[in-house]
Structures are given as C-alpha cells and as structure tokens.
Amino acid sequence: xxxxxxxxxxxxxxxxxxxxxxxxxxxxxxxxxxxxxxxxxxxxxxxxxxxxxxxxxxxxxxxxxxxxxxxxxxxxxxxxxxxxxxxxxxxxxxxxxxxxxxxxxxxxxxxxxxxxxxxxxxxxxxxxx
Amino acid sequence: xxxxxxxxxxxxxxxxxxxxxxxxxxxxxxxxxxxxxxxxxxxxxxxxxxxxxxxxxxxxxxxxxxxxxxxxxxxxxxxxxxxxxxxxxxxxxxxxxxxxxxxxxxxxxxxxxxxxxxxxxxxxxxxxxxxxxxxxxxxxxxxxxxxxxxxxxxxxxxxxxxxxxxxxxxxxxxxxxxxxxxxxxxxxxxxxxxxxxxxxxxxxxxxxxxxxxxxxxxxxxxxxxxxxxxxxxxxxxxxxxxxxxxxxxxxxxxxxxxxxxxxxxxxxxxxxxxxxxxxxxxxxxxxxxxxxxxxxxxxxxxxxxxxxxxxxxxxxxxxxxxxxxxxxxxxxxxxxxxxxxxxxxxxxxxxxxxxxxxxxxxxxxxxxxxxxxxxxxxxxxxxxxxxxxxxxxxxxxxxxxxxxxxxxxxxxxxxxxxxxxxxxxxxxxxxxxxxxxxxxxxxxxxxxxxxxxxxxxxxxxxxxxxxxxxxxxxxxxxxxxxxxxxxxxxxxxxxxxxxxxxxxxxxxxxxxxxxxxxxxxxxxxxxxxxxxxxxxxxxxxxxxxxxxxxxxxxxxxxxxxxxxxxxxxxxxxxxxxxxxxxxxxxxxxxxxxxxxxx
Numbered sequence: 174x175x176x177x178x179x180x181x182x183x184x185x186x187x188x189x190x191x192x193x194x195x196x197x198x199x200x201x202x203x204x205x206x207x208x209x210x211x212x213x214x215x216x217x218x219x220x221x222x223x224x225x226x227x228x229x230x231x232x233x234x235x236x237x238x239x240x241x242x243x244x245x246x247x248x249x250x251x252x253x254x255x256x257x258x259x260x261x262x263x264x265x266x267x268x269x270x271x272x273x274x275x276x277x278x279x280x281x282x283x284x285x286x287x288x289x290x291x292x293x294x295x296x297x298x299x300x301x302x
Numbered sequence: 303x304x305x306x307x308x309x310x311x312x313x314x315x316x317x318x319x320x321x322x323x324x325x326x327x328x329x330x331x332x333x334x335x336x337x338x339x340x341x342x343x344x345x346x347x348x349x350x351x352x353x354x355x356x357x358x359x360x361x362x363x364x365x366x367x368x369x370x371x372x373x374x375x376x377x378x379x380x381x382x383x384x385x386x387x388x389x390x391x392x393x394x395x396x397x398x399x400x401x402x403x404x405x406x407x408x409x410x411x412x413x414x415x416x417x418x419x420x421x422x423x424x425x426x427x428x429x430x431x432x433x434x435x436x437x438x439x440x441x442x443x444x445x446x447x448x449x450x451x452x453x454x455x456x457x458x459x460x461x462x463x464x465x466x467x468x469x470x471x472x473x474x475x476x477x478x479x480x481x482x483x484x485x486x487x488x489x490x491x492x493x494x495x496x497x498x499x500x501x502x503x504x505x506x507x508x509x510x511x512x513x514x515x516x517x518x519x520x521x522x523x524x525x526x527x528x529x530x531x532x533x534x535x536x537x538x539x540x541x542x543x544x545x546x547x548x549x550x551x552x553x554x555x556x557x558x559x560x561x562x563x564x565x566x567x568x569x570x571x572x573x574x575x576x577x578x579x580x581x582x583x584x585x586x587x588x589x590x591x592x593x594x595x596x597x598x599x600x601x602x603x604x605x606x607x608x609x610x611x612x613x614x615x616x617x618x619x620x621x622x623x624x625x626x627x628x629x630x631x632x633x634x635x636x637x638x639x640x641x642x643x644x645x646x647x648x649x650x651x652x653x654x655x656x657x658x659x660x661x662x663x664x665x666x667x668x669x670x671x672x673x674x675x676x677x678x679x680x681x682x683x684x685x686x687x688x689x690x691x692x693x694x695x696x697x698x699x700x701x702x703x704x705x706x707x708x709x710x711x712x713x714x715x716x717x718x719x720x721x722x723x724x725x726x727x728x729x730x731x732x733x734x735x736x737x738x739x740x741x742x743x744x745x746x747x748x749x750x751x752x753x754x755x756x757x758x759x760x761x762x763x764x765x766x767x768x769x770x771x772x773x774x775x776x777x778x779x780x781x782x783x784x785x786x787x788x789x790x791x792x793x794x795x796x797x798x799x800x801x802x803x804x805x806x807x808x809x810x811x812x813x814x815x816x817x818x819x820x821x822x823x824x825x826x827x828x829x830x831x832x833x834x835x836x837x838x839x840x841x842x843x844x845x846x847x848x849x850x851x852x853x854x855x856x857x858x859x860x861x862x863x864x865x866x867x868x869x870x871x872x873x874x875x876x877x878x879x880x881x882x883x884x885x886x887x888x889x890x891x892x893x894x895x896x897x898x899x900x
Contacts, residue, residue: 179569187439196310245389
C-alpha cells in the first residue's frame with residue numbers, strides 16, 4: 174500500500190473504489206435509476222439472455238447511463254425470449270421481446286435515451302409485488 | 303484492476319449473525335459461486351450489522367435489493383442455484399411481515415427500515431469493515447483531510463458546537479463544548495479517549511459501530527486530536543468484544559499503512575496514533591473517571607469531579623473522553639455541515655440516536671432514528687409491535703440507570719430532555735420492551751441485582767444502600783413484603799440517589815422510583831393483596847387441584863420434586879402449599895387439566 178499524502182491521493186483511491194461499489198450505491202437509490210430486468214430462466218438463457226445481459230451492463234456503462242441490470246426468473250414470455258423489462262424512473266415498466274444485441278442497442282439508444290418506443294413490445298399481462 | 307461484479311451479496315458479519323453461523327454461510331456461498339464459475343461476476347461481502355438481528359443471518363442481494371432472512375449455511379446452494387443463476391426469488395427465505403403475513407422482498411418496503419435515518423450507522427451493513435478502501439469510497443477520511451487542510455482547530459470546534467451534537471454515551475453533554483474546554487487546557491501532552499465500555503444489559507450500539515465501521519471512529523478521534531491538540535488516542539474497549547477488537551485492530555493497521563495515522567498526516571505536521579486498552583467488563587468503568595483509573599492500571603473506581611478529565615485526566619493530563627457513537631457521527635457533521643445536522647432532531651437534541659431494541663418486541667435489533675421520533679413509532683412501526691400479540695406495558699430506556707415509560711408516554715418525542723422530564727433518561731440507547739406478563743417489581747429487582755453486582759464499593763450509599771434496596775425488592779417478590787417496606791424503599795432510593803459518589807449510584811434507584819411512580823398499584827398488590835398482578839413472581843402462585851376433574855391417577859404426585867402432593871389412588875389429590883415450591887411440574891404433567899393456578 175502506498176501512503177496517502179494529500180487530498181488528491183485520497184480522491185484517487187476514492188474514485189477507483191467508488192467505481193467498484195457503484196452497484197451498491199445505485200441499488201440503495203433504485204427508484205431514481207433506470208432498471209433493466211433480464212429474464213434468465215432456462216428458456217431465456219438458452220436463447221442468449223446472458224449475452225444480452227452482459228451487453229446491457231457494458232454498453233449502459235460505456236454510454237454513461239446509470240442503470241441497474243437485474244437478472245430475474247421466467248417472465249412467462251418463453252415464445253419471445255430473450256425478453257427484457259425496462260423501467261424508466263417514475264414510469265410503468267415496458268417489456269421487450271426477441272432481444273438480441275442489436276435490438277438491445279436500439280432499446281438503449283431510442284427508448285432509454287430518448288423515450289421513443291421500439292418494435293417488439295409485449296403487452297404486460299401481470300402485476301408484480 | 304479487479305473485476306467488476308454485476309451482483310453483490312452483502313452478508314451480515316456482526317456478532318449476532320456470526321453466532322448463527324454467517325461465517326460458514328459466507329464460505330459456502332463463495333464455494334458455490336466458484337463451483338458455478340461465477341466468482342468473477344458475483345461478489346460476497348461480509349459487512350457489519352444490518353440491525354435486523356431478530357431475523358439473522360441476513361443476506362441482501364444487490365442490485366435487486368432482495369432481503370433474505372434467517373439463513374442457514376445449507377441455504378447457500380439454493381441461493382446460488384435459484385437466485386444467482388436463474389434469477390428466481392426464494393420465497394421461503396424472504397421476510398414475512400408478522401402482522402399482515404405478507405411477504406416483503408425488498409428491504410426498502412420494510413417498516414423496520416422505512417422510518418430510520420442512519421448517520422452513525424451509515425456504513426454498517428453496506429461496506430466491508432475490514433477494507434479501508436470501501437470506507438474511503440464512502441467519503442471516509444475526507445473529513446479529517448478537510449479539517450487538516452482547510453480549517454483551524456477552533457473552526458472545527460465551532461462547527462461541532464453549532465451542530466448541537468450532544469454526547470451519545472448517556473450524559474448528553476455538548477460535544478463541541480467538551481472539545482473546547484480540553485483544547486483550552488494547557489499541557490504538553492493531551493489524550494483523546496474513546497469510551498467503548500458499553501455496559502448496559504441489552505445494549506450493543508457501540509459494539510455494532512466498531513464491528514461495522516471502525517474507521518469512522520478512528521477518523522473522528524484524529525479530528526478530535528487535531529482540535530484539542532492531542533497526538534495520542536486510546537480506545538478503551540471491553541475484552542468481551544473480541545470481534546470489535548479484531549476489526550478495530552485491522553482498521554488501525556490499515557490506517558497506519560496508508561499514513562492516515564502516524565506522522566505528517568495529509569502532508570501536514572499533524573501527528574496522531576491510537577492504542578487499544580482492554581477493560582474487564584465492569585459497568586462502573588463506563589464512568590469516565592473510573593475508566594481513566596482503569597486505563598492507568600488502578601482500580602476501576604470513580605473519583606469526585608472536579609477536576610474534570612478535560613483538565614486532569616489520563617496520567618493527570620487533559621483528556622477528552624467521548625463515546626463510540628458520538629465519534630462515529632463527527633465525520634458526517636464536518637462533511638455535510640453543522641447546519642444540516644442541526645436541522646435534524648428537536649430543539650435541544652440534534653441529529654439521530656441509535657437504539658438497541660430488546661425484550662418482548664417483534665423486531666429485536668439495532669435502529670437509528672432522528673431525535674424527536676416518538677416511542678410509538680419506534681416500538682410499533684420500526685419494532686413491529688409486541689411479540690405474540692400481547693399488550694404493551696412499559697419500556698425501560700437508559701438501562702439500569704434509566705426508568706420505565708408507559709403507555710401514556712408513547713407519543714412522547716424521544717430526546718435527551720423529554721426522557722429526563724418523564725422520569726427516565728436517554729442513557730446510551732438500550733430499550734427493553736415489556737409486555738403484560740412482566741412484573742414491574744421483579745423488573746426493578748433485576749436491575750438492582752445488576753447494580754449491586756457492578757457497584758465498585760467505594761462509597762457507602764451505593765455499596766450498602768443498593769444492597770438494602772435489593773433485599774427489600776426480593777422480600778416483596780417473595781411475598782414477604784410489609785407496608786413499611788414501601789416507604790422505606792422510596793426514602794432509601796432518594797438517599798442513595800442524592801449521596802452517591804458517581805453516576806452509577808446516582809441513577810441506580812431510578813428503576814425503583816419510576817416503577818413506583820407509574821405502577822404503584824403493583825407494589826401495593828404485592829404487599830396488601832398478596833398477589834403479583836402479572837403472575838410473574840412465582841412465590842405468589844398457588845396451584846390447586848380441581849376436585850371435580852381429578853381422577854386420582856397419581857401422575858402429579860409422582861412427578862412432584864418436593865413430594866408436596868398427597869393422595870390415594872383413584873381419589874382426589876391435595877397440594878400442600880407449605881411444601882410446594884411452585885415449579886409447575888404437576889400442571890404440566892396432568893393429563894386431565896385438573897390443576898389450576900389461583
């Protein structure tokens with residue numbers, strides 16, 4: 174461990190660790206951030222949900238969007254896997270089906286950034302607790 | 303560069319949860335993750351206390367905030383297989399609201415957390431206490447940096463004074479003023495002492511802070527040292543807190559390695575080191591003069607003040623003694639400003655207070671609420687109400703030095719002055735809740751038993767007076783009380799209070815006085831009606847055999863340990879009240895429900 178000799182040294186360490194702990198800070202304020210739920214049941218994983226999830230985690234970060242990417246169980250839309258549910262702060266969740274990385278890219282660019290809808294929306298037919 | 307994890311599993315590593323095997327759980331979670339090749343995606347962190355000790359061990363899964371309770375090590379497999387891999391919540395491990403039977407998945411929706419405001423506990427349950435970097439990421443050591451590089455000692459003292467912070471150890475003395483007095487004492491050597499000798503039965507606020515966020519205390523001690531002109535700090539901690547000691551030692555080592563303790567801190571000429579001194583767990587050593595004597599290697603006995611420690615303390619040098627929780631709040635005051643802190647709380651009690659909830663309450667645990675929160679909110683909303691749907695009777699605040707508060711005090715906003723006015727005290731923050739089955743005379747006796755044990759014996763009122771008080775209470779509970787005892791009890795209580803040397807004796811009769819004030823009818827019933835209204839005092843119990851139901855099977859007679867039951871086979875039995883020790887075995891064993899209590 175090198176010594177901390179100035180406020181700048183402290184800030185440097187802070188910046189690095191803060192980055193690693195961002196998930197915890199963001200989770201504590203989940204209601205003000207974008208939440209992306211990726212259905213990761215057997216059907217989802219088989220259709221490539223894991224790639225989509227990793228894509229979402231990486232790309233959202235690269236594009237400077239603070240978001241919580243949450244893995245969830247089967248949402249029941251096995252015909253349309255991979256499915257993801259996006260909740261913008263203060264808005265109702267929207268479910269997108271048949272999501273691959275290029276669709277995920279569109280969702281980030283159009284829906285998350287600009288609020289425009291993209292094809293492939295599945296009408297939500299349930300309420301969750 | 304380390305991996306960035308997409309999921310964090312926060313596992314409580316406080317003493318309570320470790321006792322319920324959370325260390326094994328952490329180990330198994332890590333093994334399971336590794337077996338599934340997920341160790342680079344999911345991080346397992348052992349944190350300090352979440353406060354929700356009633357339902358420990360606890361795991362909080364982020365980013366989805368799922369809150370699993372009462373876990374066993376063997377649940378690790380299911381958590382990884384179901385939640386981590388398939389994203390499915392494990393319903394049987396989620397928290398169930400005891401009143402509505404509703405399952406609550408997200409900790410944010412729990413009544414327990416909704417009303418809380420965590421300042422002293424800001425990092426407990428959030429960071430790994432054994433990792434200084436995580437503390438730094440949460441603005442750790444920024445406050446001391448700010449003090450050393452941007453503020454003069456008197457500016458820092460002013461800030462603490464303006465915040466309205468009062469000592470959290472029990473006395474409620476203004477912290478800033480104490481610092482100012484010590485800073486004005488002239489001496490070559492001064493000391494900062496952290497009082498971690500938490501002795502109230504049922505209290506574990508300080509232990510949890512030291513276990514969950516030791517760096518906040520270290521940082522604040524250094525700030526205090528800067529203010530008063532001290533370069534040495536000592537943490538006086540009871541040896542019964544091995545985990546807190548271990549984490550504190552790790553923290554001290556890490557701070558030293560980073561140069562945050564030692565010489566030339568943040569490139570300035572300020573120097574500060576911290577040592578640990580162990581106490582043997584004597585209650586009186588929480589009193590600052592006794593604590594100082596104990597540190598000096600003398601008997602842990604208090605001495606008359608003045609001189610106050612801020613003038614002549616450890617090794618006769620000016621010494622500033624503050625409690626753990628007081629220190630833990632200081633860095634936040636410096637960073638967020640005194641105005642922010644002073645905006646929380648009531649007129650003369652600012653900020654928040656940590657309480658340890660114990661007794662007959664649903665959510666036993668550690669909470670932090672703004673000053674001015676009512677007892678009703680604490681007990682019924684955060685605490686989840688009384689266990690088993692029983693009726694609330696009283697709450698003892700301030701431990702053995704405090705008093706009991708009753709139903710009529712439920713809407714009282716809690717702060718230093720309101721509790722004192724109501725005949726109790728804030729104390730260090732223990733809250734023991736009692737229900738209708740608890741006898742108030744027996745409760746007072748319990749606390750006196752404690753003070754008799756813990757009295758150092760130096761002054762006569764405390765040594766002899768408390769002993770006599772305890773004897774009288776025992777007499778009452780054993781059904782031997784007479785009318786004169788009641789007056790004597792009250793008078794002697796007042797004398798002990800007025801004439802004792804230190805805080806221990808000056809407050810030890812409080813449980814008697816406040817129960818006599820609020821529940822005099824119970825004392826009356828013990829003496830005049832020969833009964834204990836709540837049924838707790840065994841000596842008043844009378845077991846009888848119902849002649850109509852008894853079939854003379856002899857089971858009770860055979861099981862009675864004192865042969866108090868006589869009778870012939872197939873004839874009604876009789877209990878000899880003179881021999882009966884009221885153990886209740888006969889009632890338990892009778893298959894025909896023919897034994898009843900008066």
